[in-house]
Amino acid sequence: MIKYTKQHEWVAINDGDEKATVGITDYAQKQLGDIVYVELPGIGVKVNKGDEAAVVESVKAAAEVYSPISGEILEVNENLADSPELINNDAEVNGWFFKLVPSEESELEELMDKEGYDKYIGDLD
């Protein structure tokens, strides 16, 4: 299941899996342009839904990445340190930011599904 936020993050979780993966959407990477730096959260850090969890810097702008759900950070994508272009090339798979153990699964229901998000960005343009 993949869900989306209005701030252009995605969160993916498989049924029965205990960890969720978070990244920014393809739309977000296009808006940002070439990404040159990513600051990732510390492992073991507890974040609440909507907390600033990472920072992404492109040649054009710096932007915060907010955690779409609450939980504890389990793993971060170490590859982004040397290859931030992964986000530009493959935002929604290999360009993931961090994995976390959700503490409130019900929060996922408040987010948009693919169809809802596509409509949302369609209205933005």
Add this chain to the structure above:
Amino acid sequence: MKKNSNKGLQVEEPLIFEQSSPGACGVDFPEMEISKNKLGGNHRVKPIGLPNLSEPAAVRHYLRISQKNYCIDSGLYPLGSCTMKHNPRLNEKMARKPGLVDIHPLQPQSTVQGALELIYVCSEWLTKLTGMPGIAMSPAAGAHGELTGLMTIRAALEDRGNPRKKVLVPESAHGTNPASAQMCGYEIESIPANSSGRVDTEKLLGRLDKTVAAIMITNPNTCGLFEDQIVQVADAVHEIGGFLYCDGANFNAIVGRVKPGDLKIDSMHLNLHKTFSTPHGGGGPGSGPVVLSKELADYAPLPFVVKTDDRFELIESAEDTDKKPFGRIKGFHGQFGVFVRALTYMLSMGSDGLRQASGDAVLSANYLLAQLKDDLSISFEGPCMHEVLIDDRFLKDTGVTTLDFAKAMIDEGFHPMTMYFPLVVPGALLMEPTETESKKSLDNYIDSVISLAKKAATENTKHFKDAPKYTPRRRLDETAAARNPILRWKPEKNSKNNSR
């Protein structure tokens, strides 16, 4: 006059290290005869890596690189939220007076009474223009002033027993504001702008509680608009025991017309290098004095100048005052040379001249707005203050981006405007002409902007994607520069370049 007629003498200029030729030297020194030194074998025996150049080669190198520098003395510099205005030569003349140059901050105070008086008089002008009783002269630049202002607020709140947790920053505020608040140990809450480009007062007031230390507002804001709800905002933050910080970077629009003290602001920095015509950018240094309300004045940092019956005294220690300075934020007394220039500007303009300058700056911006509104997309309906905000709606479906448009401005012979800031609108182009430009100069600029906008509308995308054409370098690879910066020159391996 034909535009862009001077191209032929654009020379490539290698780094000075790359121009080194062995043995070349500006002057011939006699061979040194040192039979014995007292360094105990620690003297350097290897070359120190300085380039070898003759005097004319060195002179040409520095002159040529200076010619690649675009500055306010070369032409119109419409960089929004930067107030790039003319630096009167009288300022420079005064700042070079031997009595002001050949002094040292550690001299006995009795020997520098004139310099102390100058700082005092300069601070009096600034407190009078802002209608605020307290001042800290030493902050070194705008963001340093923001930090100082917030530290003053923090000191006042700590004195009451609780420094509080949060600072609220509207999206229409300057980009450095959240960073300054964070540096001062506060959590930041961002407040959105409303559809008129001003802070959403309803949302702002909704976030106010006793954890809020301050609101940081920029007025006029980065959309070039006056925050007309500011008194209401001030009353509300005072109600909960917090303070109102105002970023004074755009003070040039209101000097002599609005006193920030009347707007109930508690703390505000002034960029002498913007509003008060001292050099800005590479030519700096900047200077960012902070004016303070009655409630904050006593917490201003050291040092400060006081006037006694017969002399001026520099208070450098908390023991010498019954006020409560929070400490010191800069070595010595601030950017003295900049105070000289700013005071020269204020004295030569006079209060009526300063008032006219702010009026002219606003008139220039509104002239741009009126001339550009049909061909470009103005973000918020005018009249504006000192700057005009345009977004990229006029480029929609043209294939031309804000970046391309800005690059094309270079080929027209203009420094580009500020781009992609503020973030309140998509693809922002922010222009601040200042009072420096004549109508003729503005018309020239307007012609170029409109002709480019028309070119973009007729799908001449290539013209923009190829820009700039007439610069020594075309589009730089900003991504590679950011991902893989080369921060210092190193000789190529096996190179015969033996800089010493």
